[in-house]
Amino acid sequence: MVQPRYKVIVDAFAADIRSGRLSPGARLPTHRQLARREGVALVTASRVYAELEAIGLVVGETGRGTFVRETALPAGLGIEQQAALSGLTDLNFNSPSLPGQGEMLRSALRELASSGDLEALLRYQPHAGRQHERAIFARHLLARGIEAAAEQILIVNGATHGLAAVVLGLFRPGDVVAVDALTYPGFKLLAETMRLDLAPVPIRSDGLDLTALARICKDRHVRAVYTMPTLHNPLGCVMTPERRQELVAIARKHELLIIEDAAYAFLVDHAPAPVAAIAPELTIYVSGLSKSVATGLRVGFVAAPAHYVPMIERAIRATAWNTAGVMTAIACNWIVDGTVSQLEAQKRDDARVRQQIAAEVLTGITRIAHPASYFIWLPFTEDVRADLVAMALIRENIAVSTAEPFATTEQVPHAIRLALGSVDLTSLRESLGTVRDAINAYTY
Structure with missing residues (x-):
């Protein structure tokens, strides 16, 4: 059977890409140029590129053209723990730890073993946690300006599980949730699993573009907005008190539920009041x-x-x-005795040191970061491609995240996120130097 003409062209491109004759990052002819070169209609040329993109060999970028993808880049970079699987230096995920934390755990386990009713910890617990432990977390939140009764607190297996419980409990497939154009990959994955319809909102240097959010709410039936007002991941921005009030006003006008993700909020000294403190009746704090x-x-x-x-x-x-x-008992003991507050203060200092190292090593490279955060966003100019930089770093045994896991828009920006909290300071400085060199090497 004779193959359709477009299929012959697709197969030729695929063979050239897979053999290396067309290298990653190579710009392909425009749709019109391809049509003229192959003697086919413009619609056929468009179909060729659409099929190549569908099988993951090329990527079309609005205003820039069509490029060969870096197909050797591990699938899901930025979501799967590539560093743990392959022994890479991990600038992909944050696992901030301080010297002596292992010994602290040893002491906590000894203390737990010598006191209390251990048998109770071996049995099923109430689904939202035991009442006295929920009260401890309520007091923990009170210190952050959030007044909530113990009955309003639900203890979960980490913040991501908390988000999952909120999404599973309160949303249905097809519900529209407004999110930042760049957002936490875990929430993207939850939305995909639950088949939520994410409405991307542009993000400014001070957080969510609220004018754009209000416009989206006029045009669509938005059920909720998911946001990180205090230390946005990956950009590190902090929403001002005035803009938090504006967000609440929009939420009240359009009857939005606000999901406030505060996973990194502890790193910000003298942070504005949480949105949950301003509008507790319509905010879920996680x-x-x-x-x-x-x-x-x-x-x-x-x-x-x-x-x-x-x-x-x-x-x-x-x-x-x-x-x-057992884990909840340890956590509650550490909240009560001040260990959590102590670790938070130490990690703020640690993050500042790491940001200072990054500023020294990455001089001349555009950086977006909070001075006390554990991550940096590096947006690239048009002459630098993120997939090529990420692949070059993997060859140097360094894992980073591209923008793809964070982007909620069709057009994915060329950028990488560096996680600073998982390696020692010496390794961090050396690895950042390699990142700098890789970026400079891939400037066209």
């Missing part, structure tokens, strides 16, 4: 101890208006039944 204490301590918490608690609690039951009793 955070945890993974970043402030340890990623292995999978304990998080959700503060919600009382009428949402039963639905979120039902989702906890469906996904994990309850949080782990």
Whole structure:
């Protein structure tokens, strides 16, 4: 059987890409140029590129053209733990840890073993946590300006599980949720799993573009807005008090639920009041101890208006039944004795040191970051391609994240995010030097 003409052209391009005759990053002819060269209609040329993009060999970029993808780049870079799988230096994920934390855990386990009713920790717990532990988290939030009764607190297995419980409990497939154009990959994955319709909102240097949000709410039936007002991931911006009030006004006008993700908020000294403190009746506040204490301590918490608690609690039951009793007991003890506050202060200092190192090493490269955050966003100019930089770094045994896991728009910006919190300071300085060199080497 004779192949259609477009299929012959597709196969020829595919063979050239897979053999290396067309190298990653190579710009392909425009649709019109391809049509003239191959003697086919413009619609046929467009079909060729659409099929090549569908099979992952090229990427079309508005205003720039069509480029050969870096097909050797590991699938899901920025979501899967590539560094753990291949022994790479990890600038992809943040696992901030301080010297002596292992010994702190050893002491906590000894203390737990010598006191209290250990048998109780081996049994199933209430789905939202034991009442006295929920009260401890309520007091923890009160220090951050959030007044919530213990009955409004739900203890979960980390902040991501908290988000999952909120989404599963309160949303249905097809619900529209407004999000930043660049947002937390975990929420993107949740939205995809639950088949939510994400409405990307442009982001400014001070957070969500609220004018754009209001316009989207006029045009579409938006159910909620998911936001990180205090230390946005990946950009590190902090929304001002005035803009938080404006966000609340828009939410009240359009009857939006606000999901406030505060996973990194502890790193900001003298942060503005959480949105949950301004509008507790329409805000669900989600955070945890993974970043402030340890990623292995999978304990998080959700503060919600009382009428949402039963639905979120039902989702906890469906996904994990309850949080782990031993882990929750350790977390609560560390909140009560001040260990969590101590670690948060130390990690703020640690993050500042790492940002200073990055500023020294990456001089001359555009950086977007908060001075006390554990990550940096590096946006590239048109002459630098993120996939090529990421692949070059993998060859140097360094894992970074491209913009793809964070982007909620069809057009993915060329940028990488560097996580600073998972390596020692010497390795960090050396690795950042390699990042700098890779970026400079791929400037066309």
